[in-house]
Amino acid sequence: MSSVVRIEPLNAENYDTWRLHMRAILIKNDLWSYVDGSKECPSEPTDADVWRVNDQKASADIMLAMSASELGLIAECENSREMWLKLESTYQSKGPARKATLLKKVALARMKQGEVVRNHLNDFFDAVAKLKQIGVEMGDELLAILLLYSLPSSFETFRCALETRDELPKPEILRVKILEESESQKANEEKCDNEVMYVKNMQKKQSHFRNNNGSKN
Known part of the structure; x- marks a missing residue:
């Protein structure tokens, strides 16, 4: 008996992540071979009955991991393989519309001041990876x-320093450098905050000392 593993239901936005999770669940439940087409329905009736039972289990796993709004896509599919291919063709289109959407995510990406740097980088490189999957590769430079100019004004000095070099770092190396710069900025901010707090405390102590001396006089 397979254990229950819950994942975020498939919706219009999360197919790439859902696909990885769903495949892992089907492998765990020994059902992936029905979905990927490697285990075809046998001709012998008894074996065919067993195949259909397992294929129905795979189909059920897929359906139970989908949002209600998406179920209409697979309503006419007769087996788990058809379901998988239908979802793949729907959400992993290689047409110009998908290419344009992903290209805009990369070219127009802008990190807001205060946004978590790691999240911004993950979104940027996720879009790059998806473009590569559909045959669109962009040069490292x-x-x-694009990544440098997606950063907010707080990275201006960092950006200018890199642009003065003869060659920019590779994207993955730049990713690490951006994270390091972010941590450095946080450390400096904390240091400044501590210094400001120290000055304020000293001013309070001095004011208290003067007030006490004034009352004694």
Whole structure:
């Protein structure tokens, strides 16, 4: 008996992550071979009955991991393989519309001041990876430039320092450098906050000392 593993239901936004999770669940339940087409329905009636039972289990796993709004997509599918291919063709289109959407995510990405740097980087490189999957590869230098200019004004000095070099770092190396710069900025902010707090405390103590001396006089 397979244990229950819950994942975020498939919706219009999360197919790529859902696909990885769903595949892992089907493998765990020994059902992936029905979905990927490697285990076809046998001709012998008894074996065919067993195949259909397992295929129905795979179909059920897929359906139970989908949002109600998406179930209409697979309503006419007769087996788990058809379901998988239907979802793949729907959400992993290689047409111009999907390419344009992903290209805009990369080219127009802008990190807001105060946004979590790691989240911004994950979104940027996720879009780059999806473009690569559908046959669109961007050069390292172009990606590095786009990534640098997606950063907020607090990274201006960092950006200028890198642009003065003869060659920009590779995107993955730049990713690490951006994270390091973010941590450095946080450390400096904390240091400044501590210094401000120290000055304020000293001013309070001095004011208290003067007030006490004034009352004694």
